[in-house]
Amino acid sequence: MKRCHHLCSLLPLWFSLVILFLNSHISNGDNVTYDHRALVINGVRRVLISGSIHYPRSTPEMWPDLIQKAKDGGLDIVETYIFWNLHEPVRGQYEFEGRKDLVKFVKTIAAAGLYVHLRIGPYACAEWNYGGFPVWLHFIPGIKFRTDNEPFKTEMQRFTAKIVDLMKQENLYASQGGPIILSQIENEYGNIDAAYGSAAQRYIKWAASMAVSLDTGVPWVMCQQSDAPDPIINTCNGFYCDQFSPNSNNKPKMWTENWPGWFLSFGGAVPYRPVQDIAFAVARFFQRGGTFQNYYMYHGGTNFGRTTGGPFVATSYDYDAPIDEYGLLNQPKWGHLRDLHKVIKKCEPALVATDPAYTSLGQNLEAHVYKTSSGACAAFLANINTQDATVKFNGNTYQLPGWSVSILPDCKNVAYNTAQINSQETTSEMRYLSSISEGTEQPLSKLSSSGWSYVKEPIGISKADAFTRNGLVEQINTTADASDYLWYSISVNIRGDEPYLVSGAQTLLHVESLGHVLRAFVNGRLVGGRTGSASNVKVSLSQLIILDRGKNTIDLLSATVGLQNYGAFFDLWGAGVTGPVTLSANGVTLDLSSYQWTYQIGLKGEDLSLFVNSDDSDSLWVSDSTLPMNEPLVWYKTQFEAPAGNNPVAIDFTGMGKGEAWINGQSIGRFWPTYTAPSDGCSSSCSYKGAYSSSKCLKNCGKPSQQLYHVPRSFLQEGANTMVLFEEIGGDPTKISFATKKTGSLCAHVSEMHPPQVNSVAYPEMTVSIQKPGPLVHLTCPGPDQIINEIKFASFGNPQGTCGSYSHGECSSTDALTVVEQACVGTNSCSVAVSIKAFGDPCKGVTKSLAIEATCSS
Ligand SMILES: *[C@@H]1O[C@H](CO)[C@@H](O)[C@H](O)[C@H]1NC(C)=O
Numbered sequence: 079m080k081r082c083h084h085l086c087s088l089l090p091l092w093f094s095l096v097i098l099f100l101n102s103h104i105s106n107g108d109n110v111t112y113d114h115r116a117l118v119i120n121g122v123r124r125v126l127i128s129g130s131i132h133y134p135r136s137t138p139e140m141w142p143d144l145i146q147k148a149k150d151g152g153l154d155i156v157e158t159y160i161f162w163n164l165h166e167p168v169r170g171q172y173e174f175e176g177r178k179d180l181v182k183f184v185k186t187i188a189a190a191g192l193y194v195h196l197r198i199g200p201y202a203c204a205e206w207n208y209g210g211f212p213v214w215l216h217f218i219p220g221i222k223f224r225t226d227n228e229p230f231k232t233e234m235q236r237f238t239a240k241i242v243d244l245m246k247q248e249n250l251y252a253s254q255g256g257p258i259i260l261s262q263i264e265n266e267y268g269n270i271d272a273a274y275g276s277a278a279q280r281y282i283k284w285a286a287s288m289a290v291s292l293d294t295g296v297p298w299v300m301c302q303q304s305d306a307p308d309p310i311i312n313t314c315n316g317f318y319c320d321q322f323s324p325n326s327n328n329k330p331k332m333w334t335e336n337w338p339g340w341f342l343s344f345g346g347a348v349p350y351r352p353v354q355d356i357a358f359a360v361a362r363f364f365q366r367g368g369t370f371q372n373y374y375m376y377h378g379g380t381n382f383g384r385t386t387g388g389p390f391v392a393t394s395y396d397y398d399a400p401i402d403e404y405g406l407l408n409q410p411k412w413g414h415l416r417d418l419h420k421v422i423k424k425c426e427p428a429l430v431a432t433d434p435a436y437t438s439l440g441q442n443l444e445a446h447v448y449k450t451s452s453g454a455c456a457a458f459l460a461n462i463n464t465q466d467a468t469v470k471f472n473g474n475t476y477q478l479p480g481w482s483v484s485i486l487p488d489c490k491n492v493a494y495n496t497a498q499i500n501s502q503e504t505t506s507e508m509r510y511l512s513s514i515s516e517g518t519e520q521p522l523s524k525l526s527s528s529g530w531s532y533v534k535e536p537i538g539i540s541k542a543d544a545f546t547r548n549g550l551v552e553q554i555n556t557t558a559d560a561s562d563y564l565w566y567s568i569s570v571n572i573r574g575d576e577p578y579l580v581s582g583a584q585t586l587l588h589v590e591s592l593g594h595v596l597r598a599f600v601n602g603r604l605v606g607g608r609t610g611s612a613s614n615v616k617v618s619l620s621q622l623i624i625l626d627r628g629k630n631t632i633d634l635l636s637a638t639v640g641l642q643n644y645g646a647f648f649d650l651w652g653a654g655v656t657g658p659v660t661l662s663a664n665g666v667t668l669d670l671s672s673y674q675w676t677y678q679i680g681l682k683g684e685d686l687s688l689f690v691n692s693d694d695s696d697s698l699w700v701s702d703s704t705l706p707m708n709e710p711l712v713w714y715k716t717q718f719e720a721p722a723g724n725n726p727v728a729i730d731f732t733g734m735g736k737g738e739a740w741i742n743g744q745s746i747g748r749f750w751p752t753y754t755a756p757s758d759g760c761s762s763s764c765s766y767k768g769a770y771s772s773s774k775c776l777k778n779c780g781k782p783s784q785q786l787y788h789v790p791r792s793f794l795q796e797g798a799n800t801m802v803l804f805e806e807i808g809g810d811p812t813k814i815s816f817a818t819k820k821t822g823s824l825c826a827h828v829s830e831m832h833p834p835q836v837n838s839v840a841y842p843e844m845t846v847s848i849q850k851p852g853p854l855v856h857l858t859c860p861g862p863d864q865i866i867n868e869i870k871f872a873s874f875g876n877p878q879g880t881c882g883s884y885s886h887g888e889c890s891s892t893d894a895l896t897v898v899e900q901a902c903v904g905t906n907s908c909s910v911a912v913s914i915k916a917f918g919d920p921c922k923g924v925t926k927s928l929a930i931e932a933t934c935s936s
């Protein structure tokens with residue numbers, strides 16, 4: 079009795095502990111659902127800002143900083159694709175370490191307090207090699223990609239389940255208390271599904287139910303899939319998505335890819351997108367009912383190794399994203415969008431509560447108002463014309479610059495206008511260090527060189543595993559993408575009495591190839607080459623050659639530059655010399671296409687792993703004074719010390735032709751500084767007004783598409799570092815130089831009338847009236863330990879020019895420099911009011927502005 083009494087008295091406590099534990103376990107997980115207006119997390123509709131950062135396009139050492147910068151930029155979510163061919167290079171052999179450490183990446187995002195959108199695909203596109211598919215998939219008997227095909231569906235389901243299980247094991251879904259609130263299945267299939275006929279619908283229904291059956295506890299999306307079956311949400315990708323609506327009134331309006339720039343191709347100019355237009359597109363989307371948008375990319379990064387697709391996608395995947403390839407803020411883009419996110423978040427209660435009510439304010443002038451019964455009100459006023467306009471709204475007058483949206487989080491005061499940048503701008507500076515073999519003067523760090531050694535890659539067949547075939551073979555089927563390179567070799571015997579081949583006379587060699595790059599060698603000498611382009615990957619070579627009496631060897635080196643990643647049946651495009659290959663002379667043609675050819679997959683130096691520092695291959699390297707220059711097919715090696723400091727590092731490959739580079743055994747990607755952008759198609763300035771397209775704003779015409787190549791700091795070590803290059807065309811490695819990148823000047827240029835408004839201005843973090851004291855200019859050094867050490871320029875009046883080259887106008891306050899110096903020098907961050915109160919009035923009756931250029935200590 080007593081014992082029982084004792085135990086019984088404890089039982090209720092014990093029960094309540096169990097219940098407490100169970101409760102806390104359940105409430106650890108987030109319940110993510112959706113409705114017509116928004117994603118719903120734990121019963122609350124949310125406005126969510128997301129950005130893409132692809133884990134293998136940076137390094138684990140860079141992830142925390144990139145993610146923190148994403149959070150500081152106002153993001154709620156980090157989105158990434160999953161790259162199947164990265165994780166399963168050989169069927170059944172999975173790799174998840176280093177840059178492939180998906181779990182670590184997701185946990186790093188969680189540690190920063192952000193959510194994750196996992197786009198599993200497993201088709202990724204992403205300008206990634208073969209769209210992310212492993213090439214071994216192509217060799218499964220009977221397989222047809224991305225359609226109602228059993229072998230394909232089996233593999234797709236197996237890999238998708240593998241990723242979902244991995245995430246579940248680590249409790250990474252929101253339903254388990256983790257950060258993943260959303261997943262994607264397939265990717266942009268609706269763009270091309272017509273080519274797959276009626277099987278496409280069956281496939282998409284299967285993909286939807288397969289995904290749902292994996293029971294992640296969070297919603298799935300399909301992008302660009304207007305017939306996405308319930309409960310999958312169909313979402314929009316594009317430069318603008320305000321006109322999009324989902325296929326059901328029970329689904330929210332979501333934008334999975336807002337492109338803040340565009341990718342770079344070798345042979346192309348560098349695309350960029352003005353931030354005023356991106357902000358306009360985002361504001362329009364939220365104005366017209368959107369509640370989720372993702373920047374593709376927020377940090378683009380680098381295509382290391384042979385991971386680029388295209389073909390011809392460059393090694394840099396900078397994308398003109400808010401965080402640049404090197405991890406530095408791309409200003410004013412990052413800051414202007416951060417300011418936008420803050421204002422949109424202020425509107426969140428009204429945005430999620432209701433659909434917007436639309437009123438026309440004139441031609442192409444639109445007001446949308448979100449108003450709740452509890453009194454929350456947010457308004458968006460848009461001017462879709464390119465000319466400025468004045469509109470009346472709720473009895474007040476508003477100036478709307480052309481192609482802009484003003485956001486009024488209280489339906490009265492303009493807190494933000496997309497065309498008016500209040501955020502600081504920065505220039506970035508590439509600081510060149512010594513050329514690594516010249517070992518030149520300081521302050522160029524301790525870069526030094528042990529000189530260069532080299533290995534000549536044999537021309538033609540040199541490997542024991544070479545083989546013969548009758549006729550010409552397709553390259554991807556043959557190499558399975560084990561290398562960029564495939565040799566096609568044939569011997570032609572000239573007796574001297576042939577009617578069509580006369581020894582010593584000129585013969586026309588003609589070669590047709592599916593691409594991407596072709597080099598022709600006759601009797602060991604390079605006789606010609608052709609390079610495809612992103613818009614036409616095929617190459618055709620017609621070259622006059624001289625054949626000798628007796629045996630002649632024709633060696634054709636075909637190279638791929640990233641496998642196709644987009645389009646219907648992209649997997650079947652093929653590459654390499656599929657013919658015809660002919661020799662012609664005296665009007666007679668000899669077709670060699672069906673003759674016996676000898677093939678070699680890859681390079682001898684690849685087989686020997688010359689790019690890895692090892693004792694085995696050490697003896698192969700030649701160090702003598704006759705370093706081969708401007709010769710095709712040479713491996714080069716040198717040692718150097720890493721540039722001092724922590725600033726990101728780049729290599730300038732000027733002087734080299736085309737090839738691949740390794741630092742301490744890690745590939746930093748293909749280099750190709752000799753492939754230049756067309757000389758036309760760029761303009762000195764590009765208006766943000768009017769609809770954007772990927773070819774609208776281009777720079778770098780006539781220059782190398784990519785000259786600088788990122789070397790992540792974590793690839794470098796103290797003391798000696800080894801660089802190995804394979805040069806395909808011919809180059810001079812002694813011209814290579816290093817650079818480090820840092821933020822140069824901080825700049826701001828703000829008008830006293832900014833933003834245009836009648837009464838008062840609600841800024842993200844303050845409320846000020848327009849004249850007293852006027853808008854504030856904020857300057858903040860990029861690093862927390864840095865201080866503003868110099869005001870290089872300050873002018874209040876009508877200064878002109880752009881960051882780095884401001885000049886005084888005819889109206890200019892004499893106090894400007896002193897006022898700004900007093901406010902800013904010696905501080906990490908400062909604010910200066912743009913007003914005559916602070917600066918005096920140098921020209922009465924004229925609208926004035928303040929321009930500042932400052933530098934921070936390093
Ligand atoms: C999750 O939320 C939805 C709607 O907000 C609700 O219907 C559902 O019961 C919730 N599920 C759980 C497990 O709490």
Ligand SMILES: *[C@@H]1O[C@H](CO)[C@@H](O)[C@H](O)[C@H]1NC(C)=O
Nearest residue numbers: 551552553555650651652653
């Ligand atoms: C590759 O091989 C497959 C199977 O042998 C064949 O069907 C296909 O046409 C080949 N692809 C190309 C591009 O030649």
